[in-house]
Amino acid sequence: MAKGVRIIVTLECTECRSNSNKRSPGVSRYTTTKNRRNTTSRLELKKFCTHCNKHTNHKEIK
Template sequence: MRVGVTLACSDCKQRNYTTVKNKKTMTEKVELKKYCRFCNTHTVHKEIK
C-alpha cells in the first residue's frame, strides 16, 4: 500500500524531494514545508503526479 511520491516546490515548481506515503491512510495529496535550494527559503512542497 506504500507508494513513492515526488514533492515539488509551490513557488518555483522544481522537483526537489521524494518520499513514500500510505495510500490507505493518506488519501489526499501530501503537503510539507521543506527547504528549496533553488529559492533559498523554506516553502510548501506539494505532491505531484
C-alpha cells in the same frame, strides 16, 4: 501477490513554478513515501528549497 500500501511520491516546490526572482534556475523536488490507506489526499510538506533558498510548501505531483 498483494500490492504494497506504501507508494513513492514526488514533492515539488510551489513557489519555484511562479517565481522568476530566485537564486538559481530550476524547480526543487523531493521524493518520499506515503501510506495510500491513511493519506488518500495529496501530500503537502514544508521543505527547504535550494532554488528559493528558504523553506516553502512542497506539494505532491504525479
